[in-house]
Amino acid sequence: MRIAVFAGDGIGPEVTAEAVRVLQALDLPGLELVEGDVGGAAYRKHGHPLPPETLEIARSCGAILFGAVGDFSLDHLERRLRPEQAVLGLRKELGLFANLRPATVFKGLEDLTTLRPEVAAKIDLLIVRELNGDVYFGEKGTRTLDDGRRQGWDMMSYAEDEVRRIAHTGFKAAMGRSKKLCSVDKANVLETSQLWRDVVIEVAREYPEVELSHMYVDNAAMQLVKNPGQFDVIVTGNLFGDILSDQASMCVGSIGLLASASLAEGTYGLYEPIHGSAPDIAGQGLANPMATILSAAMLLRHSFGLEDQAARIEAAVGKALAQGVRGGDLGGTDGTRAIGDAVLAAL
Amino acid sequence: MRIAVFAGDGIGPEVTAEAVRVLQALDLPGLELVEGDVGGAAYRKHGHPLPPETLEIARSCGAILFGAVGDFSLDHLERRLRPEQAVLGLRKELGLFANLRPATVFKGLEDLTTLRPEVAAKIDLLIVRELNGDVYFGEKGTRTLDDGRRQGWDMMSYAEDEVRRIAHTGFKAAMGRSKKLCSVDKANVLETSQLWRDVVIEVAREYPEVELSHMYVDNAAMQLVKNPGQFDVIVTGNLFGDILSDQASMCVGSIGLLASASLAEGTYGLYEPIHGSAPDIAGQGLANPMATILSAAMLLRHSFGLEDQAARIEAAVGKALAQGVRGGDLGGTDGTRAIGDAVLAAL
Ligand SMILES: CC(C)[C@H](C(=O)O)[C@@H](O)C(=O)O
Numbered sequence: 001m002r003i004a005v006f007a008g009d010g011i012g013p014e015v016t017a018e019a020v021r022v023l024q025a026l027d028l029p030g031l032e033l034v035e036g037d038v039g040g041a042a043y044r045k046h047g048h049p050l051p052p053e054t055l056e057i058a059r060s061c062g063a064i065l066f067g068a069v070g071d072f073s074l075d076h077l078e079r080r081l082r083p084e085q086a087v088l089g090l091r092k093e094l095g096l097f098a099n100l101r102p103a104t105v106f107k108g109l110e111d112l113t114t115l116r117p118e119v120a121a122k123i124d125l126l127i128v129r130e131l132n133g134d135v136y137f138g139e140k141g142t143r144t145l146d147d148g149r150r151q152g153w154d155m156m157s158y159a160e161d162e163v164r165r166i167a168h169t170g171f172k173a174a175m176g177r178s179k180k181l182c183s184v185d186k187a188n189v190l191e192t193s194q195l196w197r198d199v200v201i202e203v204a205r206e207y208p209e210v211e212l213s214h215m216y217v218d219n220a221a222m223q224l225v226k227n228p229g230q231f232d233v234i235v236t237g238n239l240f241g242d243i244l245s246d247q248a249s250m251c252v253g254s255i256g257l258l259a260s261a262s263l264a265e266g267t268y269g270l271y272e273p274i275h276g277s278a279p280d281i282a283g284q285g286l287a288n289p290m291a292t293i294l295s296a297a298m299l300l301r302h303s304f305g306l307e308d309q310a311a312r313i314e315a316a317v318g319k320a321l322a323q324g325v326r327g328g329d330l331g332g333t334d335g336t337r338a339i340g341d342a343v344l345a346a347l
Numbered sequence: 348m349r350i351a352v353f354a355g356d357g358i359g360p361e362v363t364a365e366a367v368r369v370l371q372a373l374d375l376p377g378l379e380l381v382e383g384d385v386g387g388a389a390y391r392k393h394g395h396p397l398p399p400e401t402l403e404i405a406r407s408c409g410a411i412l413f414g415a416v417g418d419f420s421l422d423h424l425e426r427r428l429r430p431e432q433a434v435l436g437l438r439k440e441l442g443l444f445a446n447l448r449p450a451t452v453f454k455g456l457e458d459l460t461t462l463r464p465e466v467a468a469k470i471d472l473l474i475v476r477e478l479n480g481d482v483y484f485g486e487k488g489t490r491t492l493d494d495g496r497r498q499g500w501d502m503m504s505y506a507e508d509e510v511r512r513i514a515h516t517g518f519k520a521a522m523g524r525s526k527k528l529c530s531v532d533k534a535n536v537l538e539t540s541q542l543w544r545d546v547v548i549e550v551a552r553e554y555p556e557v558e559l560s561h562m563y564v565d566n567a568a569m570q571l572v573k574n575p576g577q578f579d580v581i582v583t584g585n586l587f588g589d590i591l592s593d594q595a596s597m598c599v600g601s602i603g604l605l606a607s608a609s610l611a612e613g614t615y616g617l618y619e620p621i622h623g624s625a626p627d628i629a630g631q632g633l634a635n636p637m638a639t640i641l642s643a644a645m646l647l648r649h650s651f652g653l654e655d656q657a658a659r660i661e662a663a664v665g666k667a668l669a670q671g672v673r674g675g676d677l678g679g680t681d682g683t684r685a686i687g688d689a690v691l692a693a694l
């Protein structure tokens with residue numbers, strides 16, 4: 001049971017350390033944790049945000065526990081050397097094509113969202129975002145046109161197999177939930193979306209029990225404000241998923257509690273909190289590690305089939321919350337270590 | 348003073364009729380209203396959603412009052428014949444490159460939003476969306492790859508002059524408001540966005556009084572939920588603007604009240620409610636015409652410099668609202684005609 005631990009930048013190391021303590025406390029047979037450098041931290045040490053030795057470690061493990069990357073002081077670097085490229089590189093190199101982003105309002109924390117409590121309380125959705133294609137990984141560049149003007153360009157595309165495999169992920173997720181799947185695209189403008197929609201409709205034939213709907217991305221952004229409770233599983237492309245999953249997360253109010261999984265075919269996956277590296281509070285022991293701890297739970301469940309241990313971690317976090325443990329992000333004053341201690345005690 | 352009136356589909360004709368009554372009641376010297384067919388209605392009559400005669404009318408006028416287009420029963424048509432193409436065609440043919448979408452919570456209507464009233468009350472922002480470029484108007488298509496797979500593709504791009512002119516619109520708007528401009532892009536992934544950001548920074552030198560910030564689109568979608576009051580003017584590209592402006596509108600709660608302007612260089616513009624054709628309530632006299640009436644006010648202000656008359660219309664709508672007039676979209680029972688009557692009475 002080899003797990004790569006890539007702590008990254010900013011608050012990454014602090015929050016990851018607490019998740020590691022929780023994993024260690026479970027007495028998992030054969031647990032081996034292997035640290036690796038990513039992001040700005042890796043750039044400073046190795047001159048690259050995703051050095052080959054890190055990729056090697058990732059490949060030798062069954063899953064990755066990921067902290068956060070991002071470092072404004074490196075924003076001047078050419079794009080391929082910036083911290084965020086570590087995330088994109090891992091997704092591509094390891095074939096992590098399916099990003100699962102659950103958003104649920106935690107009981108007792110309805111106060112934290114800017115939505116009306118009665119609206120927020122109904123949020124229980126899962127966004128399934130494609131991670132290996134779209135305008136993220138197409139050809140791109142800057143060129144000078146014949147008339148001398150500079151132009152920036154990026155190719156957006158999806159091939160049918162790329163859509164098919166994420167559609168299956170979406171339908172399967174829907175089968176395990178309330179059998180409603182909403183596919184989000186912009187088929188009234190984009191050919192990429194039209195193909196997306198056609199293929200999703202093809203795949204739907206294999207899931208006759210699932211009620212499939214289609215929504216344009218602009219309307220989806222509206223509906224997530226108007227009535228987020230209407231959604232169960234949303235499946236969408238890389239770019240729209242980036243935007244909508246962040247919007248949905250914030251609807252929940254407590255992004256310090258939200259975990260995510262980026263899965264490859266099979267059991268391999270990368271697990272990370274949805275929050276960023278928060279450089280403003282880094283190194284001060286102020287960050288809430290709960291989202292990273294919950295990411296570790298997702299890791300045990302999805303990559304190692306350890307449903308019981310995953311549920312144990314989740315229950316412990318729930319118990320700590322019920323006891324009133326609150327990080328600064330939740331309006332409380334508990335620090336990183338204290339929250340880790342509370343979860344460990346509840347375990 | 349020639350104004351094109353393109354009522355379109357669904358509730359378009361009903362709501363436009365009330366705005367026309369309001370315009371006629373103002374006794375504007377030389378007012379001439381010229382009707383034209385657009386959208387599904389035009390397709391059924393002329394075989395095209397934007398027939399040449401409609402474009403001719405548009406070109407012969409100083410501004411367009413637009414209702415709505417959209418008709419699900421025509422969704423099977425090839426894309427270039429679908430109702431929405433009328434909007435895209437008018438934008439491109441007439442060089443309507445700047446979409447202004449104000450979002451403000453109307454006093455007394457804070458209850459209508461799903462956001463907490465104290466959060467919603469602070470919303471007073473303007474989204475300036477580029478309308479003539481981006482992935483909307485690039486080359487696009489579906490192809491079969493060498494290995495036989497189907498692929499949908501769309502070229503995303505911005506050239507420096509396209510960014511420059513919308514940046515100027517954004518900075519000018521900011522100068523007329525609180526001198527804060529937030530440019531939204533995805534420069535950590537897209538070359539199109541990197542060029543966008545570079546050019547916006549260049550243009551900023553001409554507006555030293557404006558405080559410019561940059562935000563990634565995923566973060567912007569989050570911040571619009573977390574604290575929409577932080578924004579004043581947002582400038583962004585066509586695709587991100589489509590999503591964010593709809594999200595922001597819904598934050599306001601009363602999309603039956605929101606107007607928008609799509610402006611060309613000079614005074615020419617197209618003015619329309621931000622709501623759609625609402626086929627479910629079409630033809631029943633149930634639609635709220637206020638957003639279209641307010642679009643007529645924007646038209647008088649921007650295209651004809653009639654600030655007084657514009658303000659008169661806006662005051663009349665405000666008065667009707669204060670008197671308790673409410674369309675179904677605002678939880679009331681007043682019909683299209685009754686709302687038009689109330690606004691006319693208040694005028
Ligand atoms: C850092 C960035 C490249 C990344 C993305 O856009 O995918 C992030 O926003 C995310 O959602 O994980």
Ligand SMILES: CC(C)[C@H](C(=O)O)[C@@H](O)C(=O)O
Pocket residue numbers: 188189218431434435589
């Ligand atoms: C109808 C559609 C093509 C259009 C767009 O995406 O621009 C609409 O959503 C809008 O915002 O006016």
